[in-house]
Amino acid sequence: MAIIERPTPADTISLRMPVTPAQSMGIVRRPVTSTGWKSWVFTVDHKKIGIMYGVFAMFFFIVGGVEALLIRLQLAAPDGKILSADLYNQMFTMHATTMIFLFAMPMAAAFANYFLPLQLGARDVAFPRLNALGLWLLVAGGLILNSSWFLGGAADGGWFMYSPNSGPVFSPSNGVDFWTIGVQIAGFGSLVSSINLIVTILNMRAPGMTLMKMPVFCWMIMVVQFLLVFSLPVITVALVLLTFQRSFGATFFDVAQGADPLLWQHLFWIFGHPEVYVLILPAFGIISEVLPTFSRKPLFGYPFVVFSGASIGLVGFGVWSHHMFATGLGPISVAAFSIATMAIAIPTGVKIFNWTLTMWGGKIWYSTAMKFAIGLIVLFTIGGLSGVTHAVAPSDTQQTDTYYIVAHFHYVLVGGMVFGLFSGFYYWWPKVFGKMLNEKLGGWNFWLMVIGMNMTFGPMHILGLQGQPRRMYVWTEARAGEGFFNFGFWNRVASLGSFILAIGILIFLINVVHTARKGKPAPLDPWDARTLEWITTSPPKEHNFDRIPVVHHLDEFFHRKYQENTTTGEMVQIATGAQLVQAEEDNADAHIHLPSPSYWPIAIAVGVGTLGLGVVYGVPIMIVGVLIILGSAFGFVLEPSVADDIDYDPPMSGGQDTKELAPLG
Amino acid sequence: MSHDSTLTGSEQNLTIFKGMIHSARLRRIGLALGASSAMFLSGCASNAPQDTWQPKGENAEKINTLQWMVFPLAGIVGVLVFSLIGYILWRFRDKGQAIPHQSHGNPTIEITLTIIPALILSVVGVFTFRGIFQLAQTNDTQMVINVTGQQWWWEYDYPAQVVNGVEIAQPIITSGQLVIPTGTKVLLRETSRDVIHSYWIPALNGKKDAVPGRINLLRIQANKPGIFAGQCSEFCGLSHANMRMEAVALSPEDFATWIANQQRNAESPAQATLADEGETVFLNQCIRCHQVNGLKKADGTAAIAAPDENVYAGAAPNLTHLMSRNTFAGAAFDLLTDGCRKNVWSAAPEEFGAVYLKGVIADCLNQTNIRRWLRNAPAMKPMYANPVKLEASDGKYRGMPNLGLSESDIDKLVAYLSTLK
Amino acid sequence: MFTTGSKYYFGVAGLGSLGAVLYMVLVNPCDVGVLALLGIAIAMSLVGGVAQFTDDFDADTVSEAVTASASAPAKSMWPLLLALGGVLLLVGMTAKPIIFILGIVVIFAAGVEWALQSWAERASTDSAFNRFVRERALSSLELPLLAGGIVATIAVAFSRIMLAVSPQSGAILFIMIATAVLVVGFLVALKTNLKKSTIAATCVLGAVVLLVSGGIAGFSGNREELVVAAAEDHYSHKECEAASSEHFDKNSNNAVSMKSGISATIRVKDGKLTAQLIGIDTPVQVVTLARSNLTTILFRNLDDAQYRLVANLGTQKVGDTGVEEEIVDCTQMTGKDQTQALILKISKPSASSGPYTLTVPGLEGQEIAVVVP
Structure with missing residues (x-):
């Protein structure tokens, strides 16, 4: 599609590609349109895929949020009557599953997809069609997961799905089947896209960009992708075992047959703990871009931040059993994992200090993006410190499976991850959509979220230490206690807080609509930013860069704008962002080839989804699924990366799908 | 200090x-x-x-x-x-x-x-x-109790042993309330019959999971007599929220009294009383799952419960001394009226033993709770007890089904159960 | 030599004769099948001879030869394989179903390959491109299937070897093979200038060794213990007498590594039977086991004589017959300082058909009472 040929007059090559024998291969005409729904559904452009990831994730953020509000309504008073026990169990299971697999990971993937090539100075990811496949597999997984609501009830075993409670006897509805299948498919999608992103980072950096000149966001994304590559296979194994137990009568977790149910817990947490870092590190990456930009200073101790991120990833594989301190591992294991868990607090602390010191001596601009980034530092620190209290294993045996843990990980995930993502929204919105999000609404958005989040999750510390366990569909007056710290008051505060948090998020959505309708156009460099994604237009052209930039510095874009006066040491502006973008346009590359859109990624995803439904509903549907996968895989393998001329409408026909060709000369 | x-x-x-x-x-x-x-x-x-x-x-x-x-x-x-x-x-x-x-x-x-x-x-x-x-130290233990989790209640059985000079000659089996002597290092040997549960009495120790197929050890010790609340803290299915437990610490003397009472078999109520008719209802209905030690069938043979034929996990609470405990159905509901409950919970340590050992006397019996339960148990505590939906477990219940008892049967049963002190 | 066209006919004729011989050996030497196959062979050699005699596809003129060579189809083995498939099909129909299935697979594979090859050859005038197209379409099928086949072959051959040799030599063999693979892999990785043909030869050598030894192992059958064990069914049939049982106590397993989930440890020391419970210092004579629970009991023998632990768990009705049978479970014979585990799940309280006991045949008059509340 995006094929740009700017032949010089001396160039005698034909504008039309030579007619290759590819035509004779009998493949259907490719979807080359650049407008309309087809241009989205069949696209392989990383930016469009990134936006679709974002829309998908935002939708499920709202779904998961509504589930959370229902949970909080149920728990606002003793003996809640809003949800039945069954429905409540489904609700908290799906809240966690949705937020983790269908919001947090896709939203991180949205940022990674959109900004990774832009920050690396690349025209696309390494495998554009695999990129699309990753997205559509995730969509298929998400739809299967949530279709269970309408097909006999959702999964009710908790997102951790401990066996034997997830076995066929204890969880007889189809919900767990949908869950295992859905998570497997979504995980398959993540695996595909993580391999893609790793290859992109390692191979497609702009000339001169060594790994240590790569933006921290790219570093964190790379660590996350490695975490995924090594941890997703583990959960896939566990899920396959569970699927076989539920659908085909295997006995992997059947105690009566001599199985040990702790096997599941080990497999699950070997995945589950790295997953925590999969969720948080992209947010760390985002604010590592935002903080320097709005402090007008480079990140303090760049190598420390990078290597602490990498070591968080590494050590993250060695602490899984701290989720299992109460399962009777024996004192030696408990002690070892306890110490390892404390060890992981060190690199995390390093990050906090480095962000804080990045602001030291800076010139801080309190934009909404910056507010969210600072919010992350503070709220994540609270979550991190409460995390240290349950690294002390004996203390953890009082805290685990209580609301104290709920408070801890919501501070980490809402205060940490969600605030980081929102910081990213405000920072990069002008880049993606060419319009500025309203900063005034942004202020309301930020403060309501801060207040709401602290009101919701702060009291949960108290509830947990007062002994309110998690995952209870009701709490009772008899155990609520009296005095200032009784369950009743703080549960009401938490429920009230959750609605304030919801209003804060609603204001963000209003801001989005407002911006889309009346937002003011964004300047080319609205934040005086530092990295390569700003050296092109907003939104970027399909081919990202008119000229592939050559990198000499960390924060290349900043250093092209400012130069240090060698005598005074002051930073002097030598160019504006707009001038730099113009310079790139003036010296555009002559030959730019990008891969063409394809039917096959989404077709494979449809096949995989059908196969998944077949596992629940019977072999004939499985066969249909396999046939679709097989056929689409052949299509995928056979089609050339670039659409043939014959796939386009003839230039003079007035059709939509004409080839984009630059004028001669 | x-x-x-x-x-x-x-x-x-x-x-x-x-x-x-x-x-x-x-x-x-x-x-x-x-x-x-x-x-x-x-x-x-x-x-x-x-x-x-x-x-x-x-x-x-x-x-x-x-x-x-x-x-x-x-x-x-x-x-x-x-x-x-x-x-x-x-x-x-x-x-x-x-x-x-x-x-x-x-x-x-x-x-x-x-x-x-x-x-x-x-x-x-x-x-x-x-x-x-x-x-993790267990080698100076003074008493052992087996704790078994099941959806959604805890069973405690006390193996034959000598505790503080008092002999437990025959094993004791009880549920809901764990009774221990004060100042004694008690080792709980936890396991489960179905899914993973977690035993947690915050005042006595942190939690320890009860994992089927494994025996996990948890040591507790209470300094003074009193009653301590706890809650199953590993998600264990539908009624996880209703799986509670209470630990009761009695002074060694009171504990000896308690043991003596628990070793007694139940006695049949006097002939031609309401409670006697209740015994007949019990023999028709409840004995399928619930054991009452010493209960005899009409022909004089011992009545033996067979929960393994009706309950998926294979056990149901032993009711021989139901009225010696203050709660039922996984300690989720009180057998005591609110006032009497308060008396027990707020009793000073030195009086606590006497108050607790009175058990559930007639005035204190919470008629509302126990009748509601007998009328329709699953409506009070969500359980897998709908016969239509038990395909996966071969028709066996997880929890107590709705027995469809008539009001007069319920009157009789309550009268009978009140005799199980 | 042979002209192009005659090759096919001679091939079929040869395979037909081969099929006839196989049929005679495997099925029945005097049967109508032999006649049919021989008939095919004879007819085909006749047609082949005619084709050879008439120089069927040889060009007459230079121009004809040039034209023919320009569009000459590449060499192809698919016709030959297709014919082989047909033969296998026929042989299988009368001999063994597995050969029939093999025939179907071969015909299908050869048919697909042939069809795609001829499609690719007509794709363009550029033969390099045509080869590329063919590979692109077929590699995605061929390579996974081929790899799957190779892996399956290795697995089957290797497992045959492992089942045939004794456990000890099996372990040694396993280590040796793994080491060999590792060493060769290292050498290949280190010596980057190694010739492709050397590597290929090494692999082929390894494959041949594996296949041949696998074949030999397959024909020589499983090692004796396995055959005997299967025949005697000694894994499921327990004999709980005092004397050592010929079948049940063969190959007794004394490697108990269980640490968690032990309900009681039963010991025999100086002819005395005692039970030890975790948390209770003094040995006891009464053990309480929760009902309907998987319960592991360890049996530890500290005496010179061999003993086994027997659990007598009351009686149960046999089906609907009303006949009561005793429930008995036991460990294998346990020698001095050895330990065995007994895993029980008792669903009835001991009051129902008790008393339940744990006894050791040979130590009469001693028992551990089992109370199941």
Whole structure:
């Protein structure tokens, strides 16, 4: 599609590609349109895929949020009557599953997809069609997961799905089947896209960009992708075992047959703990871009931040059993994992200090993006410190499976991850959509979220230490206690807080609509930013860069704008962002080839989804699924990366799908 | 804070440390610790039955000592970091100053800031290490109780043994309330018949999962007589929220009385009373799953329950001494009226044994609860008890089904159950 | 030599004769099948001879030869394989179903390959491109299937070897093979200038060794213990007498590594039977086991004589017959200082058909009472 040929007059090559024998291969005409729904559904452009990831994730953020509000309504008073026990169990299971697999990971993937090539100075990811496949597999997984609501009830075993409670006897509805299948498919999608992103980072950096000149966001994304590559296979194994137990009568977790149910817990947490870092590190990456930009200073101790991120990833594989301190591992294991868990607090602390010191001596601009980034530092620190209290294993045996843990990980995930993502929204919105999000609404958005989040999750510390366990569909007056710290008051505060948090998020959505309708156009460099994604237009052209930039510095874009006066040491502006973008346009590359859109990624995803439904509903549907996968895989393998001329409408026909060709000369 | 001379050196250190925290000045600092101060404060709650900061026995006290170390430490670190951030945000706001020098960091500061947390954590680590191994100690146990979790109640059986000079000649089986003697190191051997549950009495020790196929050990000890609340804390299915437990500590003398009573078989009620008719209803309905030791069928043979034929996990609570416990159905519902319950829970330690051992006397029986339960159990506590939906478990129940008893049957049954003291 | 066209006919004729011989050996030497196959062979050699005699596809003129060579189809083995498939099909129909299935697979594979090859050859005038197209379409099928086949072959051959040799030599063999693979892999990785043909030869050598030894192992059958064990069914049939049982106690397993989930340890020391419970210091004579629970009991023998632990768990009705049978479970014979585990799940309380006991045949008059509340 995006094929740009700017032949010089001396160039005698034909504008039309030579007619290759590819035509004779009998493949259907490719979807080359650049407008309309087809241009989205069949696209392989990383930016469009990134936006679709974002829309998908935002939708499920709202779904998961509504589930959370229902949970909080149920728990606002003793003996809640809003949800039945069954429905409540489904609700908290799906809240966690949705937020983790269908919001947090896709939203991180949205940022990674959109900004990774832009920050690396690349025209696309390494495998554009695999990129699309990753997205559509995730969509298929998400739809299967949530279709269970309408097909006999959702999964009710908790997102951790401990066996034997997830076995066929204890969880007889189809919900767990949908869950295992859905998570497997979504995980398959993540695996595909993580391999893609790793290859992109390692191979497609702009000339001169060594790994240590790569933006921290790219570093964190790379660590996350490695975490995924090594941890997703583990959960896939566990899920396959569970699927076989539920659908085909295997006995992997059947105690009566001599199985040990702790096997599941080990497999699950070997995945589950790295997953925590999969969720948080992209947010760390985002604010590592935002903080320097709005402090007008480079990140303090760049190598420390990078290597602490990498070591968080590494050590993250060695602490899984701290989720299992109460399962009777024996004192030696408990002690070892306890110490390892404390060890992981060190690199995390390093990050906090480095962000804080990045602001030291800076010139801080309190934009909404910056507010969210600072919010992350503070709220994540609270979550991190409460995390240290349950690294002390004996203390953890009082805290685990209580609301104290709920408070801890919501501070980490809402205060940490969600605030980081929102910081990213405000920072990069002008880049993606060419319009500025309203900063005034942004202020309301930020403060309501801060207040709401602290009101919701702060009291949960108290509830947990007062002994309110998690995952209870009701709490009772008899155990609520009296005095200032009784369950009743703080549960009401938490429920009230959750609605304030919801209003804060609603204001963000209003801001989005407002911006889309009346937002003011964004300047080319609205934040005086530092990295390569700003050296092109907003939104970027399909081919990202008119000229592939050559990198000499960390924060290349900043250093092209400012130069240090060698005598005074002051930073002097030598160019504006707009001038730099113009310079790139003036010296555009002559030959730019990008891969063409394809039917096959989404077709494979449809096949995989059908196969998944077949596992629940019977072999004939499985066969249909396999046939679709097989056929689409052949299509995928056979089609050339670039659409043939014959796939386009003839230039003079007035059709939509004409080839984009630059004028001669 | 008195320093007990039997404490080892580092235990003393911890005690001193704890004493420092108790001192007014540090406490005031602690109060200012932002969100973490909330956790800190929760130690002050009055009458919170599941408070994790009010240890009532040796094991929980050990945990509490560690909590008093790590929570204030976390709080202090938090205050320092937040003060620094606050200062930076105020000092370096954009006042129109020039673009700052593009410094990339300072290795000395970075290394220092890495080493300091590492040092703090290694100190915490040493105490944690000690705590873990102390809490895992079982070789000086004085009493053993088998604890078995099942959806959604706990069964306790006391193997034959000699406790504090009192012999338990025949094993005792009970549920809902765990009765232990004070000042005795009791070892709970936990397991489960179906899914994973977790046994947790915050006042006595942290939680330990009951895993099917495994036996996990949990040591508890209560200092004074009293009743301590707990709650299953591993998600165990539909009625997880209704799976509660209570631990009752009795003085050794009272405990001996309790044992003597538990070893008694149930006696049939006098002929031609309502309770006697209730026994017949019991023999028709309840005996399928619930055992009453000493109960005889009409032909004089022993009536033996066979829950393994009707209940998926294979057991149902033994009701021989139902009225000696204050709760039923997984300690989720009270057998006592609210007033009587309050009397038990608020009894002073020295009177507690006498109040508890009275059991559920006629005036105190919570008629509403027990009748509602007999009328339609699954409506009161969600369970897998709908015969239509039991395909996966071969028609076996998980929990108690709706028996469809008539009101007169319920009257009779309540009369009979009241005799099971 | 042979002309292009005659090759096919001679091939079929040869395979037909081969099929006839196989048929005679495997099925029945005097049967109508032999006649049919021989008939095919004879007819085909006749047609082949005619084709050879008439120089069927040889070009007459230079121009004809040039034209023919320009569009000459590449060499192809698919016709030959297709014919082989047909033969296998026929042989299988009368001989063994497995050969029939093999025939179907071969015909299908050869058919697909042939069809795609001829499609690719007509794709363009550029033969390099045509090869590329063919590979692109077929590699995605061929390579996974081929790899799957190779892996399956290795697995089957290797497992045959492992089942044939004794456990001890099996372990040694396993280590040796793994080491060999590792060493060769290292050498290949280190010596980057190694010739492709050397590597290929090494692999082929390894494959041949594996296949041949696998074949030999397959024909020689499983090692004796396995055959005997299967024949005697001694894994499921327990004999709980005092004397050592010929079948049940063969190959007794004394490697108990269980640490968690032990309900009681039963010991025999100086002819005395005692039970030890975790948390209770003094040995006891009564053990309480929760009902309907998987319960593991360890039996530890500290005496010189061999003993086994027997659990007598009351009686149960046999189906609907009303006949009561005793429930008995036991460990294998346990020698001095050895330990065995007994895993029980008792669903009825001991009051129902008790008393339940744990006894050791040979130590009469002693028992551990089992109470199931």
